[in-house]
Amino acid sequence: MIRRRTLLLSTVLLICLAPAVSMFWASWFAERHDCILHEGYSNPCFVNGKDWGDTLYSAFVMGWLMMLTLPLAATIALFFALKAAFTLIRRVLRR
Known part of the structure; x- marks a missing residue:
């Protein structure tokens, strides 16, 4: 049961961080290809004959979703930190 909860919280944490990864990837890709x-709006960005402008715009604007997902990610990370601290304290007190 505990492993299932940890797996679920880890998955939710990764989903919460996905908009940040999307935004950073779009910024990196656009900078690398001088786009x-x-x-504001989508700009054309041709790489190897394909226009990546709309994809980059969508990935970059996904960063606005971070305002909703990052507080949840911070709460889950705090939960993991407290869980680790309590586990460590419990092990030290048992010895």
Whole structure:
């Protein structure tokens, strides 16, 4: 049961961090290929004959979702930290 809960919380934590990863990837990709990227509107970005502008714009604007998901991610990370601290204290007190 505990492992299932840990797996569930880890999965939720990764999902919560996905918008941040998406935004950082879009920024990195646009900078690497000298494309213009901002939240106003999509700009054309041709790489190897394919226009990545709409994809980059969508991935970058996904960063706004972080305002909802990062507090949840912080709460889950705090839960993991407290769980680890209590486990460590319990082990020290048993010895």
